[in-house]
Amino acid sequence: xxxxxxxxxxxLGIGSIYxxxxxxxxxxxxxxxxxxxxxxxxxxxGAFLMVVFAVDMGLxxxxxxxxxxxxxxxxxxxxxxxxxxxxxxxxxxxxxxSTIGASILLQNGVLAAYGPHxxxxxxxxxxxxxxxxxxFLDSQxxxxxxxxxxxxxxxxxxxxxxxxxxxxxxxxxxxxxASLLGIPVALMxxxxxxxxxxxxxxxxxxxxxxxxxxxxxxxxxxxxxxxxSIIGGFGDVTGAIVGGLALGVVETFGAAYISVPYKDGxxxxxxxxxxxxxxxxxFGEKVAEKA
Amino acid sequence: xTKYGLTALLLxxxxxxxxxxxIAAETLKIGVVAPVTGPAAESGRFQVNGxxxxxxxxxxxxxxxxxxxxxxxxxDQTTNPGAVLxxxxxxxxxxxxxxxxxxxxxxxxxxxxxVIKTGKPMMIGGTDPKLTHMGNPWLFRFRPNDTxxxxxxxxxxxxxLKRKKWAIVHSTDAFGTAGKNALADQLKALGAETVxxxxxxxxxxxxxxxxxxxxxxxxxxxxxxxxxxxxxGILAKQMRQLGVDLxxxxxxTISTTSALRLAGxxxxxxxxxxxxxxxxxxxxxxxxxxxxxxxxxxADVFSAWPYDAVTVLAKAINDAGxxxxxKIRAALMAISGFxxxxxxxxxxxxxxxxxxxxxxxxxxxxxxxxxxxxxKD
Numbered sequence: 001x002x003x004x005x006x007x008x009x010x011x012l013g014i015g016s017i018y019x020x021x022x023x024x025x026x027x028x029x030x031x032x033x034x035x036x037x038x039x040x041x042x043x044x045x046g047a048f049l050m051v052v053f054a055v056d057m058g059l060x061x062x063x064x065x066x067x068x069x070x071x072x073x074x075x076x077x078x079x080x081x082x083x084x085x086x087x088x089x090x091x092x093x094x095x096x097x098s099t100i101g102a103s104i105l106l107q108n109g110v111l112a113a114y115g116p117h118x119x120x121x122x123x124x125x126x127x128x129x130x131x132x133x134x135x136f137l138d139s140q141x142x143x144x145x146x147x148x149x150x151x152x153x154x155x156x157x158x159x160x161x162x163x164x165x166x167x168x169x170x171x172x173x174x175x176x177x178a179s180l181l182g183i184p185v186a187l188m189x190x191x192x193x194x195x196x197x198x199x200x201x202x203x204x205x206x207x208x209x210x211x212x213x214x215x216x217x218x219x220x221x222x223x224x225x226x227x228x229s230i231i232g233g234f235g236d237v238t239g240a241i242v243g244g245l246a247l248g249v250v251e252t253f254g255a256a257y258i259s260v261p262y263k264d265g266x267x268x269x270x271x272x273x274x275x276x277x278x279x280x281x282x283f284g285e286k287v288a289e290k291a
Numbered sequence: 292x293t294k295y296g297l298t299a300l301l302l303x304x305x306x307x308x309x310x311x312x313x314i315a316a317e318t319l320k321i322g323v324v325a326p327v328t329g330p331a332a333e334s335g336r337f338q339v340n341g342x343x344x345x346x347x348x349x350x351x352x353x354x355x356x357x358x359x360x361x362x363x364x365x366x367d368q369t370t371n372p373g374a375v376l377x378x379x380x381x382x383x384x385x386x387x388x389x390x391x392x393x394x395x396x397x398x399x400x401x402x403x404x405x406v407i408k409t410g411k412p413m414m415i416g417g418t419d420p421k422l423t424h425m426g427n428p429w430l431f432r433f434r435p436n437d438t439x440x441x442x443x444x445x446x447x448x449x450x451x452l453k454r455k456k457w458a459i460v461h462s463t464d465a466f467g468t469a470g471k472n473a474l475a476d477q478l479k480a481l482g483a484e485t486v487x488x489x490x491x492x493x494x495x496x497x498x499x500x501x502x503x504x505x506x507x508x509x510x511x512x513x514x515x516x517x518x519x520x521x522x523x524g525i526l527a528k529q530m531r532q533l534g535v536d537l538x539x540x541x542x543x544t545i546s547t548t549s550a551l552r553l554a555g556x557x558x559x560x561x562x563x564x565x566x567x568x569x570x571x572x573x574x575x576x577x578x579x580x581x582x583x584x585x586x587x588x589x590a591d592v593f594s595a596w597p598y599d600a601v602t603v604l605a606k607a608i609n610d611a612g613x614x615x616x617x618k619i620r621a622a623l624m625a626i627s628g629f630x631x632x633x634x635x636x637x638x639x640x641x642x643x644x645x646x647x648x649x650x651x652x653x654x655x656x657x658x659x660x661x662x663x664x665x666x667k668d
Contacts, residue, residue: 003507007357007499010497010499108328111332115336116328116335116336117333118524118553119547120524120553127484136532136534138532154627211496211521211525212524213524214330216494220496234332252497252499252500255497258464260490260491260500260504261463261490261491261492
């Protein structure tokens with residue numbers, strides 16, 4: 001029993017990270033109809049900013065996190081103007097290639113600036129974790145679960161209860177109609193990129209004490225997060241969260257009870273089954289494009 | 292106009308040819324395949340630094356065959372296709388008589404067929420025993436192979452630490468799988484039992500299932516063949532968190548500078564086998580001091596083997612008095628009792644230069660040399 005709970009806890013913890021990154025994918029997809037393949041690198045950038053502020057400059061942890069997240073918002077806007085905006089009237093493919101190029105540029109840029117040595121970041125909470133029964137609750141995983149939960153609630157309130165949130169939703173549903181209603185579409189897309197960068201950066205900051213900070217840390221997470229967003233229903237916010245959590249749990253249990261070397265395989269096996277049986281995902285609509 | 296253009300072009304061509312010939316006359320090129328980018332870029336930097344340090348010393352001492360040694364470095368991107376591509380670029384340069392290959396067994400395997408086709412010697416650091424036992428006459432190993440690391444791990448764990456029930460955690464790549472197989476065989480030979488074997492894929496984010504399985508298996512000692520430092524760090528932290536406090540002997544990665552920095556106290560008290568230990572011999576100590584002076588970082592195995600490889604290769608080419616591949620090969624085979632940073636080189640008929648390992652202990656974050664175990668065969 002304690003083993004099952006331990007696995008469930010770890011699975012949900014790692015799943016929360018997939019969920020945060022998957023949310024970033026989905027929000028940008030909804031706003032621009034484009035998959036951002038540099039989404040995982042947003043996490044890497046966020047984690048490196050944290051190393052710069054908290055370790056190299058020695059700022060307090062909370063202050064470093066605040067500055068890093070603010071910097072991520074700015075980074076998202078720059079990313080929008082550098083990578084998406086110039087190609088906004090082009091088809092899907094050039095933009096996707098542009099994001100892949102940005103991903104390579106970001107990884108090698110950080111490599112050139114920071115060197116290939118992986119960095120470590122101390123855990124954020126002052127205690128290593130709590131042992132409940134036979135289950136060890138790692139403080140970092142607890143923090144990840146709490147922050148992801150809070151983000152989900154905040155995001156719901158933001159999109160449903162604020163004017164800005166509603167404008168963003170309108171933009172993602174129908175850009176032409178939104179602009180006829182006087183919503184500044186380009187600005188809304190800029191804000192979406194900023195918010196997605198914040199989500200990705202947050203995931204990177206949260207996961208850094210567990211997985212260390214290296215230039216390719218975002219790649220594996222992003223691949224799983226992308227699978228999670230398809231399982232949940234691509235373009236669906238709830239789906240991204242549920243898909244992320246489910247994927248974390250499935251791969252952890254699959255590894256424990258069937259085979260550790262095939263851990264990554266379980267995630268993609270689930271993806272494969274969904275693509276065959278229910279390609280629109282758990283929460284997705286059958287019609288891919290809204291009218 | 293066209294006529295002048297053509298003349299100018301020919302002139303340019305002739306000049307370039309002359310320039311390249313004059314460079315070829317001054318330097319002797321050695322090709323180096325190293326991970327400059329990708330997951331192993333970390334160790335790639337050590338590899339290049341170690342090789343450069345040796346080349347500088349060789350050049351100060353008069354170079355090779357009266358020429359200055361020049362390292363031509365190609366990035367293998369830490370991938371097999373990258374390694375093959377990097378090697379083919381180097382192999383295409385006929386001025387290069389020999390190569391320094393990868394420390395990753397997987398990548399040496401990928402390049403091995405092309406090395407045979409090229410017919411020139413390659414110094415390697417990969418420790419999969421098969422690499423020098425598959426009839427490829429051109430691979431020369433500058434680290435002891437994994438049968439030795441496995442023999443030393445088993446010898447120390449069973450006969451010194453007196454542990455009979457073993458857990459093995461290993462990467463599923465060529466290095467980890469070969470190490471696991473060799474260790475299981477050695478344990479069987481010494482009458483110990485492997486109670487659990489757990490493989491994982493490189494760049495795993497979570498080792499909870501591995502730790503829980505090891506904990507439940509009732510092992511008395513843990514041994515590991517881990518490829519990447521980040522995996523080593525995460526594995527160590529989670530093992531300790533989930534209450535696996537077994538004595539632990541790991542393959543080389545467990546005592547590297549980066550793994551210690553990443554894992555912190557989670558690796559305290561562990562033993563590691565390492566072909567390179569600072570205090571294991573006067574030659575190792577001298578190399579460590581020179582490396583520290585040059586790069587202001589502690590040397591480790593990733594920099595020690597290419598240092599030895601370049602030094603020994605330069606000596607072999609000088610001994611051979613020629614860049615003819617067969618002659619270099621014969622000169623390498625004749626190397627005997629050469630004290631390098633990694634140990635004393637005696638190449639056997641397979642191309643293995645070293646036949647033993649050091650055991651080191653992690654005393655609260657400081658790596659301390661315990662003993663050297665060498666085998667005659």
